[in-house]
Amino acid sequence: MTAHASLGVAMNITLERFSPWLFTIGMFVLWELVCRIFNIDTFVLPAPVQIFQAIGQYALPLAKNSFVTLWTTLAGFALAVAFGIVLGIIVGWSRTIYRGLYPVMIGFNSIPKVAVVPILIIWFGIGVVPAVLTAFLISFFPIVVNVATGLATMEPELEDVLRALGARKLDIMLKVGIPRTQPYLFGSLKIAITLAFVGAVMSETIGANSGLGHLMVQAGSNFQMPLVFACLMALAVEGIVMYAVFAYVEAYFTGWAFRSSMSAAA
Amino acid sequence: MTGSVDIGNVTLTYRGAGGGVLALKDTRLNVRRGEFAAVVGPSGCGKSSLMKLVTGLVSPDSGEIVIFGDKVRGPVKIAGMAFQNPNLLPWRKVINNVLLPLEIVEPHRRKFRREKAHYREQAEALLKTVGLEGFSERFPWELSGGMQQRVSLCRALIHQPTLLMLDEPFAALDAFTREELWCVLRDLWQKLGFTVILVTHDLREATFLADNIHVMSARPGHIVLTKRIDLPRPRDLDICFEPHFTDIVHELRAKIAEVRKA
Numbered sequence: 001m002t003a004h005a006s007l008g009v010a011m012n013i014t015l016e017r018f019s020p021w022l023f024t025i026g027m028f029v030l031w032e033l034v035c036r037i038f039n040i041d042t043f044v045l046p047a048p049v050q051i052f053q054a055i056g057q058y059a060l061p062l063a064k065n066s067f068v069t070l071w072t073t074l075a076g077f078a079l080a081v082a083f084g085i086v087l088g089i090i091v092g093w094s095r096t097i098y099r100g101l102y103p104v105m106i107g108f109n110s111i112p113k114v115a116v117v118p119i120l121i122i123w124f125g126i127g128v129v130p131a132v133l134t135a136f137l138i139s140f141f142p143i144v145v146n147v148a149t150g151l152a153t154m155e156p157e158l159e160d161v162l163r164a165l166g167a168r169k170l171d172i173m174l175k176v177g178i179p180r181t182q183p184y185l186f187g188s189l190k191i192a193i194t195l196a197f198v199g200a201v202m203s204e205t206i207g208a209n210s211g212l213g214h215l216m217v218q219a220g221s222n223f224q225m226p227l228v229f230a231c232l233m234a235l236a237v238e239g240i241v242m243y244a245v246f247a248y249v250e251a252y253f254t255g256w257a258f259r260s261s262m263s264a265a266a
Numbered sequence: 267m268t269g270s271v272d273i274g275n276v277t278l279t280y281r282g283a284g285g286g287v288l289a290l291k292d293t294r295l296n297v298r299r300g301e302f303a304a305v306v307g308p309s310g311c312g313k314s315s316l317m318k319l320v321t322g323l324v325s326p327d328s329g330e331i332v333i334f335g336d337k338v339r340g341p342v343k344i345a346g347m348a349f350q351n352p353n354l355l356p357w358r359k360v361i362n363n364v365l366l367p368l369e370i371v372e373p374h375r376r377k378f379r380r381e382k383a384h385y386r387e388q389a390e391a392l393l394k395t396v397g398l399e400g401f402s403e404r405f406p407w408e409l410s411g412g413m414q415q416r417v418s419l420c421r422a423l424i425h426q427p428t429l430l431m432l433d434e435p436f437a438a439l440d441a442f443t444r445e446e447l448w449c450v451l452r453d454l455w456q457k458l459g460f461t462v463i464l465v466t467h468d469l470r471e472a473t474f475l476a477d478n479i480h481v482m483s484a485r486p487g488h489i490v491l492t493k494r495i496d497l498p499r500p501r502d503l504d505i506c507f508e509p510h511f512t513d514i515v516h517e518l519r520a521k522i523a524e525v526r527k528a
Contacts, residue, residue, distance in 0.1 A: 164321040
């Protein structure tokens with residue numbers, strides 16, 4: 001009985017470990033089957049085998065353009081991190097600034113960034129600059145909000161303890177505020193990187209000479225549907241990798257925040 | 267080095283969106299140097315306002331506060347504070363939590379880097395007095411609530427303040443841990459000889475620890491009764507079961523019931 005049970009547990013654990021792979025492979029198998037059984041036209045929905053063939057055939061342009069998308073995303077993201085942290089600290093510094101800037105930021109964030117891309121193209125021309133800027137514009141907001149939230153939710157009593165000792169606002173920020181925003185910041189990075197990626201690709205589809213978005217639009221206008229889907233596949237892989245990197249960075253730098261509930265009295 | 271903590275006819279109003287709230291009205295309170303004073307009263311009577319006034323975090327509308335001869339004009343720097351919530355920084359080890367005030371307050375701040383080893387020794391010694399020897403390299407989340415509160419006490423005392431302000435420091439602890447920490451605080455006070463103002467809801471706690479208990483009225487708060495506790499020192503936990511102790515607690519309780527109705 002017990003031997004059976006423990007064997008069952010071991011099986012479950014193995015199954016759990018491999019389940020992401022199983023589900024991914026299962027999805028492709030199902031897709032392939034559906035395409036074959038219903039005899040779906042390649043032009044409507046290419047089957048995975050055709051897509052993988054296209055990946056093999058266009059490996060070089062796919063790699064080149066993936067790289068362009070990757071670095072424009074990262075450049076925009078880096079700008080967003082730098083700007084987001086600075087603005088977040090400014091916004092979180094005082095209630096007055098927080099209240100004053102909040103409506104403006106909400107308004108700005110509500111503008112669909114796709115509407116801004118044509119303006120950026122008029123200003124900076126077709127190329128990588130609009131892609132970098134779109135990635136930046138779309139991804140800085142969650143960083144600002146998270147950093148500001150981390151500062152604004154500082155325990156007032158702890159602030160009292162330090163202020164009674166003669167601490168200035170800057171001391172409190174350096175010793176408590178900024179370290180305490182770390183989990184909020186790193187949590188926002190994995191959201192921001194995904195958004196930056198969306199922004200960069202969006203801008204490339206509207207006007208660019210390179211990048212996966214650009215390649216996709218070109219392939220589409222040449223009716224090369226397998227290549228279009230190959231581009232989508234490359235985007236998905238790139239997105240997963242970047243998310244995973246920042247999820248790891250978050251867990252690495254802010255382990256303490258997962259173990260303590262931030263509030264004390266554990 | 268004589269003098270006292272003197273709160274003279276202090277009135278304090280909090281201005282909020284819905285008009286001002288009168289928190290304290292003509293409050294007078296005197297605590298001698300080295301004395302252990304407790305302030306008790308119904309909830310919302312402005313006890314915490316008293317804390318902020320004495321440490322110079324807020325200034326009164328009228329009246330003045332004098333601590334050991336100096337009028338309070340801003341953050342006092344000679345006071346340590348601890349609250350119901352230990353408020354430790356979760357990313358710092360216990361030892362670095364205790365050392366935090368020294369990174370802020372002068373003159374330690376200036377020589378903190380140079381004399382870190384010396385300060386560490388002081389902190390370790392303090393941790394040992396509260397029974398936390400060997401815990402300095404742990405993180406706060408590895409400690410129980412009572413142990414965290416001990417660390418919080420050490421942090422309040424590391425810069426050798428002459429005045430310790432405590433705002434219901436043991437309210438969130440279970441009964442056994444609370445009594446244990448009463449003794450920790452009693453021993454620290456007897457050993458280091460600072461002045462204490464303890465704000466609490468717990469009449470037994472106040473009676474066990476304090477020299478004088480000040481009863482505050484409901485808002486706007488002022489002191490309605492000052493009771494001298496004539497129990498002999500050093501006091502042991504067993505004293506809590508003696509008739510005289512119980513009489514004092516009953517008397518205080520009756521007074522608070524009275525001011526709550528008023």
